[in-house]
Every structure is written in structure tokens, then in C-alpha cells.
Amino acid sequence: MLELQNVSKYYVQPLGGVQALSNVNLTLGGGAEQPEIVGLFGENGAGKTTLMKSILQYHPYQGKILLDGEKISRKNIHRLSFATSEHSFFPGLTPVSHREFYEMHFPAFRRKRFETLMEFFELPMHKALKHYSTGQQNQFEVILALCQGADYILMDEPFAGNDIFNREDFYKVLLGILEPSETILLSTHLIEEVENFIGRAVLLHEGKVIGDVDSLALEEKGIGLVDYLKETYGYRRDRVSKALAAK
Amino acid sequence: MERFRRFFPPGWNYRMELRFYGFWLLGSAVFSLQFLVKYCLNYQKLFSWRQGELVYNGGGLIGFSQMLEGCFLGFWILPLLMLLAALFHYFYYYQGSRSIYLIRRLPDRWYVFKSCVLLPFLGTVLSLGLQLLLTLLYAICYVVFAPKIGG
Numbered sequence: 001m002l003e004l005q006n007v008s009k010y011y012v013q014p015l016g017g018v019q020a021l022s023n024v025n026l027t028l029g030g031g032a033e034q035p036e037i038v039g040l041f042g043e044n045g046a047g048k049t050t051l052m053k054s055i056l057q058y059h060p061y062q063g064k065i066l067l068d069g070e071k072i073s074r075k076n077i078h079r080l081s082f083a084t085s086e087h088s089f090f091p092g093l094t095p096v097s098h099r100e101f102y103e104m105h106f107p108a109f110r111r112k113r114f115e116t117l118m119e120f121f122e123l124p125m126h127k128a129l130k131h132y133s134t135g136q137q138n139q140f141e142v143i144l145a146l147c148q149g150a151d152y153i154l155m156d157e158p159f160a161g162n163d164i165f166n167r168e169d170f171y172k173v174l175l176g177i178l179e180p181s182e183t184i185l186l187s188t189h190l191i192e193e194v195e196n197f198i199g200r201a202v203l204l205h206e207g208k209v210i211g212d213v214d215s216l217a218l219e220e221k222g223i224g225l226v227d228y229l230k231e232t233y234g235y236r237r238d239r240v241s242k243a244l245a246a247k
Numbered sequence: 248m249e250r251f252r253r254f255f256p257p258g259w260n261y262r263m264e265l266r267f268y269g270f271w272l273l274g275s276a277v278f279s280l281q282f283l284v285k286y287c288l289n290y291q292k293l294f295s296w297r298q299g300e301l302v303y304n305g306g307g308l309i310g311f312s313q314m315l316e317g318c319f320l321g322f323w324i325l326p327l328l329m330l331l332a333a334l335f336h337y338f339y340y341y342q343g344s345r346s347i348y349l350i351r352r353l354p355d356r357w358y359v360f361k362s363c364v365l366l367p368f369l370g371t372v373l374s375l376g377l378q379l380l381l382t383l384l385y386a387i388c389y390v391v392f393a394p395k396i397g398g
Contacts, residue, residue, distance in 0.1 A: 077354060088347075091344050105353050
């Protein structure tokens with residue numbers, strides 16, 4: 001189980017700082033019988049990336065983040081993987097070299113899944129990543145995160161640059177290949193696309209968790225995820241008509 | 248050379264860098280041979296030909312440290328280049344992508360040190376070691392071949 005307890009993050013800036021996260025409490029994973037896919041939603045600047053980077057210990061923060069009761073350190077960091085829109089691969093290396101690197105450093109690397117996903121996305125194995133298109137690079141970034149052998153896979157806007165056919169097929173493949181021990185935390189703006197395959201939605205607004213709901217609970221209430229988000233964020237339905245009326 | 252690959256960031260052109268160090272060390276060693284040139288020139292000044300005979304003019308060689316001055320310049324520059332190399336190695340993890348995010352998640356806490364700093368550090372030690380060895384050799388030459396006054 002991944003636990004965030006009163007996690008806060010303040011960025012100091014020359015002309016006044018930014019409270020990026022404010023007392024975030026969240027629990028992910030923890031003995032589920034099936035893989036958990038958690039959607040992390042929020043407007044730009046809500047704190048989604050900061051939340052993920054705090055979990056990964058990329059910067060200091062206040063509060064506690066525990067993995068099965070222990071602080072995250074080099075001993076257990078291999079249980080977390082990360083796919084970022086900034087890309088974390090080595091541009092000069094081929095996918096084959098990346099596989100070798102991952103196998104050397106992450107003993108639980110899933111080689112079969114790697115080969116399956118490379119074939120699914122039709123990505124060349126022996127071409128350096130710097131020669132891939134942006135969409136292909138995004139796909140490879142996701143593949144590495146899924147194949148590291150981690151229990152918690154954090155994905156920060158992973159589908160940018162992918163065409164819709166690739167995305168839809170990918171969601172189906174993802175549901176099929178994940179194991180019960182795996183938890184995905186996925187931040188995306190493509191709410192309508194992911195609402196049918198995520199099991200839970202966490203909503204961030206100005207660094208705070210303002211919503212945390214199961215997909216099943218929404219289904220029982222007869223509310224779609226988009227409507228739930230609009231309701232929670234206080235979306236003004238008349239903003240478009242007002243803007244057009246003022247014209 | 249393949250065994251040195253792990254001491255560089257993945258994808259780095261380590262062969263070119265190693266060749267550069269090799270040539271620089273070789274060049275520095277060759278540059279230091281100016282000690283022998285200085286030695287010979289200084290030695291020659293102690294003698295002159297008079298009536299077909301080589302006569303000692305008196306005096307002695309200039310001091311060993313004075314003779315050695317500037318000879319090891321190449322060896323002193325190399326550690327500075329190694330320091331630059333270590334910085335370039337580290338900033339490589341920010342070029343073209345943010346592979347630093349991956350590096351910071353590796354279970355091996357020494358990976359950044361091993362891939363960025365270790366080889367430049369060892370290169371510096373090697374450079375200083377070679378410099379020491381050459382200093383010793385030149386000191387032996389200086390002592391052994393110096394003219395014995397009164398002899």
C-alpha cells in the first residue's frame with residue numbers, strides 16, 4: 001500500500017512562492033484482487049505532476065509517503081516506475097539497449113511484456129530513440145514504465161501525441177496485461193476516454209484533494225465521470241452562453 | 248575498451264573520450280621530455296672544447312625543480328579537463344530527455360557517481376601517478392648523469 005499522509009509542497013520563487021500541494025492524504029493499492037487503475041485529474045497547475053514527483057522522492061516535501069509502512073528509499077524504489085511527458089529514456093540508445101539496461105538494474109523487468117508491447121505499437125527495436133517521432137517516444141516511455149516490474153506505475157499525461165486508435169487499443173491491452181499486484185496512477189485530461197477503464201478517480205484542485213470516488217459508486221448513482229468532475233469543480237454551465245451573449 | 252562502458256552514462260561516446268584521454272596523457276608525457284632537452288643543454292654549458300679536449304668549465308647544473316618547471320603542464324591540465332568531463336557526464340542526463348528521472352530511481356545509489364565521476368577521478372589519479380613516475384625517472388637521470396665535481 002502506498003500512503004500519503006499530510007503531504008505538502010511549497011515552491012519558493014523569486015516573486016512569491018506557490019503552495020503546490022496542501023495536506024494531501026491518499027492511499028493507493030494494498031492487496032487488491034485485481035489491478036487498480038486510478039485516474040488523477042485536475043486543471044493545469046493543480047499539483048498532479050508535483051504529487052507524482054513527491055511520491056518518487058524527486059524533491060523534498062512535508063508530510064510522509066510510505067510504501068507498505070516504510071519510507072521510500074533505494075531499497076524499495078524499484079517498486080515504483082514513472083512515465084513522464086518529459087521522457088526519461090536515453091535518446092542515444094535503442095530499445096534493445098534500454099531492455100538490457102533495465103534488466104541489469106531492475107531484476108523484475110518483464111521481458112515478455114516488453115516484447116509484446118513493442119510489437120503492439122510497432123516500434124523498431126534497433127533504432128535510437130532520438131530518431132523516433134514524438135508519439136513513438138511517448139509510447140516507448142509508457143512501455144518502459146509498464147515493464148520495469150514495479151507495483152506502482154505512475155503515468156503523467158502519457159498519451160499526449162498518440163492518435164485515438166492507438167489510445168483506445170492501448171487501454172484494452174493495458175486492462176489485459178496488468179496483474180493484480182499492480183496499481184496505476186494515471187494523470188490525463190482525456191477524461192471521456194479513460195472513464196470506462198479506470199476504477200477510481202482522484203480530483204486535485206489548487207494542491208488539495210477535493211474528490212476521491214470509485215467508478216462503481218458513480219455508476220450506482222447514475223452519474224458519469226465527466227458530470228462528477230463538473231459538479232466537483234463547480235463548473236459553470238452558463239459560461240459559454242454568457243460569453244456569446246456578451247459578444 | 249568495452250569494459251569501460253559502465254563508467255559512462257548510457258549512450259555516451261565513451262570510446263572517443265577514452266581515446267582523447269589516452270592521446271592527452273601520451274602527449275603530456277612527450278611534452279615532459281623537454282626536461283631531457285633542458286638537461287642536455289645545461290650539461291653542455293658545463294663543458295667546452297679547448298685544444299681538442301673537452302674541458303669542464305666549473306659550476307653545476309641548475310636545480311632539479313627549476314629544470315622541471317613547466318614540463319608537466321599537460322598533466323596539470325588533464326584534471327581540469329576531467330572535472331569538465333564529470334560535469335558534462337552529469338548534464339547529459341538532462342539532454343534530449345530527463346533520463347535523470349530514471350537514474351534517480353535506480354536501486355544502485357552510486358550509479359551517478361560511477362557513471363559521472365569515477366572515471367574522471369581515476370584518470371586524475373593516473374595522471375598524477377604518471378607524473379610522479381616521470382619525476383622519479385628524471386630525478387634518477389639528473390643524479391646519475393650529473394658531472395661529479397672534482398672527479
